[in-house]
Amino acid sequence: xxxxxxxxxxxxxxxxxxxxxxxxxxxxxxxxxxxxxxxxxxxxxxxxxxxxxxxxxxxxxxxxxxxxxxxxxxxxxxxxxxxxxxxxxxxxxxxxxxxxxxxxxxxxxxxxxxxxxxxxxxxxxxxxxxxxxxxxxxxxxxxxxxxxxxxxxxxxxxxxxxxxxxxxxxxxxxxxxxxxxxxxxxxxxxxxxxxxxxxxxxxxxxxxxxxxxxxxxxxxxxxxxxxxxxxxxxxxxxxxxxxxxxxxxxxxxxxxxxxxxxxxxxxxxxxxxxxxxxxxxxxxxxxxxxxxxxxxxxxxxxxxxxxxxxxxxxxxxxxxxxxxxxxxxxxxxxxxxxxxxxxxxxxxxxxxxxxxxxxxxxxxxxxxxxxxxxxxxxxxxxxxxxxxxxxxxxxxxxxxxxxxxxxxxxxxxxxxxxxxxxxxxxxxxxxxxxxxxxxx
Amino acid sequence: xxxxxxxxxxxxxxxxxxxxxxxxxxxxxxxxxxxxxxxxxxxxxxxxxxxxxxxxxxxxxxxxxxxxxxxxxxxxxxxxxxxxxxxxxxxxxxxxxxxxxxxxxxxxxxxxxxxxxxxxxxxxxxxxxxxxxxxxxxxxxxxxxxxxxxxxxxxxxxxxxxxxxxxxxxxxxxxxxxxxxxxxxxxxxxxxxxxxxxxxxxxxxxxxxxxxxxxxxxxxxxxxxxxxxxxxxxxxxxxxxxxxxxxxxxxxxxxxxxxxxxxxxxxxxxxxxxxxxxxxxxxxxxxxxxxxxxxxxxxxxxxxxxxxxxxxxxxxxxxxxxxxxxxxxxxxxxxxxxxxxxxxxxxxxxxxxxxxxxxxxxxxxxxxxxxxxxxxxxxxxxxxxxxxxxxxxxxxxxxxxxxxxxxxxxxxxxxxxxxxxxxxxxxxxxxxxxxxxxxxxxxxxxxxxxxxxxxxxxxxxxxxxxxxxxxxxxxxx
Numbered sequence: 001x002x003x004x005x006x007x008x009x010x011x012x013x014x015x016x017x018x019x020x021x022x023x024x025x026x027x028x029x030x031x032x033x034x035x036x037x038x039x040x041x042x043x044x045x046x047x048x049x050x051x052x053x054x055x056x057x058x059x060x061x062x063x064x065x066x067x068x069x070x071x072x073x074x075x076x077x078x079x080x081x082x083x084x085x086x087x088x089x090x091x092x093x094x095x096x097x098x099x100x101x102x103x104x105x106x107x108x109x110x111x112x113x114x115x116x117x118x119x120x121x122x123x124x125x126x127x128x129x130x131x132x133x134x135x136x137x138x139x140x141x142x143x144x145x146x147x148x149x150x151x152x153x154x155x156x157x158x159x160x161x162x163x164x165x166x167x168x169x170x171x172x173x174x175x176x177x178x179x180x181x182x183x184x185x186x187x188x189x190x191x192x193x194x195x196x197x198x199x200x201x202x203x204x205x206x207x208x209x210x211x212x213x214x215x216x217x218x219x220x221x222x223x224x225x226x227x228x229x230x231x232x233x234x235x236x237x238x239x240x241x242x243x244x245x246x247x248x249x250x251x252x253x254x255x256x257x258x259x260x261x262x263x264x265x266x267x268x269x270x271x272x273x274x275x276x277x278x279x280x281x282x283x284x285x286x287x288x289x290x291x292x293x294x295x296x297x298x299x300x301x302x303x304x305x306x307x308x309x310x311x312x313x314x315x316x317x318x319x320x321x322x323x324x325x326x327x328x329x330x331x332x333x334x335x336x337x338x339x340x341x342x343x344x345x346x347x348x349x350x351x352x353x354x355x356x357x358x359x360x361x362x363x364x365x366x367x368x369x370x371x372x373x374x375x376x377x378x379x380x381x382x383x384x385x386x387x388x389x390x391x392x393x394x395x396x397x398x399x400x401x402x403x404x405x406x407x408x409x410x411x412x413x414x415x416x417x418x419x420x421x422x423x424x425x426x427x428x429x430x431x432x433x434x435x436x437x438x439x440x
Numbered sequence: 441x442x443x444x445x446x447x448x449x450x451x452x453x454x455x456x457x458x459x460x461x462x463x464x465x466x467x468x469x470x471x472x473x474x475x476x477x478x479x480x481x482x483x484x485x486x487x488x489x490x491x492x493x494x495x496x497x498x499x500x501x502x503x504x505x506x507x508x509x510x511x512x513x514x515x516x517x518x519x520x521x522x523x524x525x526x527x528x529x530x531x532x533x534x535x536x537x538x539x540x541x542x543x544x545x546x547x548x549x550x551x552x553x554x555x556x557x558x559x560x561x562x563x564x565x566x567x568x569x570x571x572x573x574x575x576x577x578x579x580x581x582x583x584x585x586x587x588x589x590x591x592x593x594x595x596x597x598x599x600x601x602x603x604x605x606x607x608x609x610x611x612x613x614x615x616x617x618x619x620x621x622x623x624x625x626x627x628x629x630x631x632x633x634x635x636x637x638x639x640x641x642x643x644x645x646x647x648x649x650x651x652x653x654x655x656x657x658x659x660x661x662x663x664x665x666x667x668x669x670x671x672x673x674x675x676x677x678x679x680x681x682x683x684x685x686x687x688x689x690x691x692x693x694x695x696x697x698x699x700x701x702x703x704x705x706x707x708x709x710x711x712x713x714x715x716x717x718x719x720x721x722x723x724x725x726x727x728x729x730x731x732x733x734x735x736x737x738x739x740x741x742x743x744x745x746x747x748x749x750x751x752x753x754x755x756x757x758x759x760x761x762x763x764x765x766x767x768x769x770x771x772x773x774x775x776x777x778x779x780x781x782x783x784x785x786x787x788x789x790x791x792x793x794x795x796x797x798x799x800x801x802x803x804x805x806x807x808x809x810x811x812x813x814x815x816x817x818x819x820x821x822x823x824x825x826x827x828x829x830x831x832x833x834x835x836x837x838x839x840x841x842x843x844x845x846x847x848x849x850x851x852x853x854x855x856x857x858x859x860x861x862x863x864x865x866x867x868x869x870x871x872x873x874x875x876x877x878x879x880x881x882x883x884x885x886x887x888x889x890x891x892x893x894x895x896x897x898x899x900x901x902x903x904x905x906x907x908x909x910x911x912x913x914x915x916x917x
Binding site: 031032033035037038040041042043044045047048049050055062063064065066067068069070071072075082090093095097098118121124136137139141167168169171176179183246247248251253256258304310313336353354355356357358359361362364366367368370387388393398416417418419439440 | 468469475477478480481482483484485486487498500501504505506507508514515518519522525526529530531558559560563567580581602617619622623624626667701702704706764770772786787789790791793826827828829830831832834835837839857859861863887892893894895896916917
């Protein structure tokens with residue numbers, strides 16, 4: 001596919017007229033999706049898709065067209081040259097774009113894979129064999145993801161990866177559930193079998209009569225998955241330079257220096273795990289690490305090239321949406337093997353669900369508990385809890401009410417597949433928080 | 441898609457128990473102007489095919505953007521291979537004899553005004569809307585946009601079906617935020633609600649410039665208003681919030697795939713169980729809800745769903761009684777219940793699942809004025825800005841942009857950050873007045889997410905203003 005992208009790019013670049021610049025972004029995937037319910041196959045199939053985004057730049061004006069490709073060179077050539085002609089015809093109608101910025105330096109690099117290691121029929125068979133006596137529901141997404149960048153100035157970047165993401169839940173007859181995820185580049189039957197055994201044991205433990213919680217404040221342990229849901233809400237503008245300027249950031253008071261987090265809280269955008277491409281859609285190369293919050297203080301935002309021009313600041317190669325793609329929260333000192341003892345009396349929250357703002361100005365968030373949450377009494381498991389709604393500010397969760405973070409973090413691969421498979425990830429520890437407010 | 445293309449691909453349908461080809465051609469154009477600057481204009485063309493195969497008790501699909509003969513044959517092969525692999529491993533084996541030949545078409549009634557209006561004219565109009573938005577000095581963020589989508593589908597199958605549909609829709613959006621003492625308040629138009637199958641003249645009808653002036657004034661007023669106080673009260677809910685209330689606490693819980701567990705790992709299940717149909721009182725007797733793909737200009741109007749099932753209006757809830765689920769022809773076989781034509785896919789690269797289409801709350805008899813004047817003490821809630829509900833679609837909390845207090849039947853001041861929470865099973869039983877057809881709005885949202893792999897789809901909701909008693913309302917910090 002890389003060769004095809006290079007060939008079609010050359011075809012387009014050779015068709016440019018004087019003073020035109022063309023910026024291309026290529027996205028493709030070949031994925032098998034297998035959906036399960038009740039440990040059987042609900043829907044299974046293959047998706048083979050490729051897309052080219054053409055951004056024509058001429059006399060400080062810009063116009064973009066996103067074209068689905070067949071990857072048949074002669075067929076696509078006709079379509080893409082027609083598109084280029086259309087962009088050329090329409091672009092004079094538009095006003096100049098005062099915030100237009102694209103990389104003029106050449107920074108070419110590639111990340112390739114050699115050979116396929118995933119047999120998706122064999123993986124599906126292994127899943128069915130391990131789960132046949134259980135009530136399992138979930139999705140296997142497995143295959144190759146390809147992303148490329150090229151511009152008419154001579155830059156070429158390629159990022160290719162082959163991976164699977166199996167995201168699943170297991171249910172008891174009474175409706176109690178445990179959620180798990182297994183994602184990697186090679187499927188290991190032993191690893192998967194041990195994860196299923198772990199799920200079975202957890203499911204056996206929580207399959208008791210529900211304890212009905214009353215609204216009130218609770219000491220809670222938030223697992224890495226649960227805490228990641230709250231971190232995800234911070235990403236709705238919290239780390240965006242523009243959102244902080246226009247006031248739609250849930251952290252705008254923190255960015256102004258009026259609020260802070262606990263000193264043990266340090267966030268960064270960290271691309272060192274190599275899951276997301278390091279090139280920006282306008283050709284800039286992203287820094288390996290950008291410190292966002294250090295020791296509880298807001299130090300940097302993610303700044304896109306457009307924001308840089310609008311607000312006269314330097315950018316750090318953030319995409320236009322200015323949200324993290326690989327956020328990292330530093331570990332703390334709570335022994336990850338002694339969570340129940342450290343929590344002592346409270347609620348162990350495995351997962352949170354459907355979060356949204358209840359007061360964005362003040363960083364207040366609501367959402368619900370889901371999957372395998374239970375009460376802990378005197379450091380021991382007491383019993384599963386009913387679904388509860390919480391309503392709490394991030395300044396409590398990461399601030400005064402934060403007891404501590406665990407000493408081990410977890411790499412959480414985003415299993416999202418809207419339009420295409422996500423290449424986002426996060427690395428998050430667990431947290432113990434006091435006075436976590438449950439409302440309904 | 442031209443007829444000669446159909447003639448070329450039809451012979452590629454394989455000889456299996458059943459096979460369908462669903463071609464989708466999607467065009468999108470988004471133009472926006474933010475803080476006085478026209479943003480990069482984006483156009484998108486997306487053509488592809490999904491092949492669906494049922495054979496020997498197995499099911500598989502193959503989806504491709506490669507519409508050459510070789511690409512289509514590769515997709516057919518993928519679908520056949522997965523159908524072969526999944527033989528005797530499926531959650532259920534549908535009765536394929538229920539799938540009948542379908543021949544017909546559907547086209548959005550509009551005069552293609554979008555392509556007749558130049559990009560420059562659209563951009564200039566949005567700049568004039570921006571100017572109207574920045575009419576107040578404390579406006580800190582402002583913008584306006586127009587999104588146009590045209591989706592053409594062609595469905596053929598081994599039953600010799602031939603269905604052609606072309607849906608085009610328009611979504612205008614406006615936003616105005618005002619800052620007062622570091623408090624930012626926002627008013628929007630269109631964001632979650634105002635998508636319609638309608639022509640470009642809709643832009644003139646809604647008068648975005650006038651809307652912009654009003655929104656800017658309201659944002660400034662809100663930024664200086666007190667917080668909504670905590671109270672159990674009467675809530676009059678405007679259509680642009682009712683759309684969300686219907687969507688989350690009627691539409692989703694009635695989706696059959698949730699009830700049968702398909703969505704338990706992602707979007708969640710439902711408090712509704714199969715035994716409740718025909719017996720369960722979902723709301724007060726004033727509650728009448730239909731699955732209605734026939735309402736002109738509503739977002740999810742169509743003649744056939746993506747499995748080729750003929751679409752018609754049916755009651756989901758009648759006089760408060762739960763009648764039928766939102767389950768497609770094949771899915772509903774699992775419970776032997778009546779189906780609706782709701783098997784829908786977001787695009788050619790995702791398989792159809794049980795989906796809302798147009799889920800409408802039928803108008804009642806009270807005028808808006810009569811409803812307000814009947815309230816001794818309460819609040820009028822407008823425009824959704826936050827939504828959250830549990831995985832069984834029961835415990836919800838929704839936030840609105842604007843609250844207006846009602847005292848002795850009259851409006852009595854604006855409050856900011858109004859939210860309310862409740863439980864679906866009790867909330868709809870407190871529905872005490874339903875607005876008449878004059879208070880009814882045809883609305884729609886283009887971004888309903890669900891499914892594994894994930895899908896975002898457009899759904900319609902037509903609803904009047906409604907009054908609910910004993911609602912738990914609260915405000916911000």
